[in-house]
Amino acid sequence: MLRRVASRSSPIAVFQARLFCPTGPTDQTLRTIPYFHVTTRGFLDLHKMTSKEAIEKEKARLSDELSRGYFADISEMRKNGGKIAVANKILIPEVAAVKFPELEVNLTDCTTMKLPVVTGDKNPDVSLMCLSFRESSQRMVESWSLPFLDKFGGDTNIQIYEVSFVDSWLLSLGPIKRSFIKIMKKSSKPHQHIVYALGDHYYFRKQLHILNLLTGYVFLLDRVGRIRWQGFGTATDEELSNLLSCTSVLLDDK
Numbered sequence: 001m002l003r004r005v006a007s008r009s010s011p012i013a014v015f016q017a018r019l020f021c022p023t024g025p026t027d028q029t030l031r032t033i034p035y036f037h038v039t040t041r042g043f044l045d046l047h048k049m050t051s052k053e054a055i056e057k058e059k060a061r062l063s064d065e066l067s068r069g070y071f072a073d074i075s076e077m078r079k080n081g082g083k084i085a086v087a088n089k090i091l092i093p094e095v096a097a098v099k100f101p102e103l104e105v106n107l108t109d110c111t112t113m114k115l116p117v118v119t120g121d122k123n124p125d126v127s128l129m130c131l132s133f134r135e136s137s138q139r140m141v142e143s144w145s146l147p148f149l150d151k152f153g154g155d156t157n158i159q160i161y162e163v164s165f166v167d168s169w170l171l172s173l174g175p176i177k178r179s180f181i182k183i184m185k186k187s188s189k190p191h192q193h194i195v196y197a198l199g200d201h202y203y204f205r206k207q208l209h210i211l212n213l214l215t216g217y218v219f220l221l222d223r224v225g226r227i228r229w230q231g232f233g234t235a236t237d238e239e240l241s242n243l244l245s246c247t248s249v250l251l252d253d254k
Helices: 002-008 011-020 027-032 052-066 070-080 135-152 174-183 202-208 237-252
Strands: 103-106 112-115 126-132 158-166 192-198 216-221 227-232
Touching: 103 158, 126 135, 126 237, 135 158, 135 216, 135 237, 174 192, 216 237, 227 237
Parallel strands: 126 158, 158 192
Antiparallel strands: 103 112, 103 192, 126 216, 216 227
């Protein structure tokens, strides 16, 4: 119930309701449309379940998902306010840094791209990846991205990607996806990219050890896509200072 209340007034929930009620959604509409709330931690890909191996893999995934539910996220948020760990104070050494997993995202012009950008002429020296899995965590990632943009917004060697994850199967459908993307938030700043990852992101989360979907995640990447720094939740003054100084070090070492 808590999840439905949280998502009822979100832009995503409203958009889905308009698909079925062209005259405009109401609270009653948002409550009664079945299965279309953006409330799940993921969904099963039925087309994969054509072999015993695939079925066993999905069973293991389902068990993993059920072991960590929404109320566990809520409980953790009440305890630490989204600070699931303290942000790095210094850069992670190159030998210990792991690659940020590849992720296909949708831009607001309905094109797609793969992150991180590590090849080509537009390959940045430093990238800040801000991940938000629920609308409630967008302000958390903005507590990092906005000061970062103020400090480095004029540097062409830096790019900021604010990624919103939407795990609704309905919004992953072609024509609906294009309509949804067109109405979503856009950025007017050349170095800030607001992008959307639609569909199943379970295995992506597994690679980054992301469990709580209610908090925000921030990763600082070097030129080859390695994670050199990471933060969580809402930025503190000290953590933000560390992020900015680590970014300056990366730029000096390029």
